[in-house]
Each structure stands twice: as C-alpha cells, then as structure tokens.
Ligand SMILES: [Zn+2]
C-alpha cells in the first residue's frame with residue numbers, strides 16, 4: 128500500500144473551455160493553452176498615448192514612475208490582476224518575481240506562480 132504517494136486526482140471542469148478532465152486538486156484548466164487564454168483575459172488593457180494596447184498595471188505604474196526599466200515586471204501584491212491600484216503594484220525583476228511567488232506559495236499553498244504573470 129503506497130497511498131501516501133498517490134496524488135489527489137479528481138474529475139474537474141476546465142474554467143476556460145468547460146471540458147471535463149482529470150487533474151490534481153489545484154488545477155483549474157485542462158491545458159496550458161486554456162490557462163494562457165484565461166490569464167490573458169484576467170488582465171485589463173488600455174490604449175496608451177502612442178496608441179499601443181498595454182496592460183493597465185504597466186500604464187498606471189508608468190504614470191507615477193516614468194518608463195518601466197527593461198527586464199522588469201509588475202507584481203500584483205494581492206494576487207489580483209484586476210487590482211491595478213498603484214499601492215498594489217510592485218516592480219521587480221523576473222528572478223525577484225519568481226522568488227516572491229515561491230514564498231507566497233509556500234505560505235498560502237494556494238497561489239501558483241501563474242496566478243500573476245506581469246511579463247512585458
Ligand atoms: Zn480547457
């Protein structure tokens with residue numbers, strides 16, 4: 128009997144395409160593709176002065192701080208990509224962002240890295 132090693136796999140419904148799939152308790156999507164589609168929808172986009180479609184979090188951050196440095200990204204402190212209040216936006220490097228999410232995940236064990244992916 129090696130029950131301890133068995134992952135909790137259950138039948139789930141994909142949040143994006145409503146397809147039924149077998150996944151572990153934390154998975155919400157049937158595929159990486161569906162996860163990506165859902166991520167993209169989670170962000171709010173605006174049109175900047177140059178007519179480019181940009182993520183609202185980037186736009187708001189740049190209104191306050193000037194152009195975002197190359198290689199940096201914005202982390203949503205509360206994990207909600209729709210909460211683009213300036214105090215919820217934290218500028219960090221890709222590496223810092225990853226470490227940040229690893230520590231959040233360790234603490235909460237509910238928020239995977241993909242929960243907030245502010246890559247520009
Ligand atoms: Zn799906």
Ligand SMILES: [Zn+2]
Nearest residue numbers: 202203243244
């Ligand atoms: Zn983040």
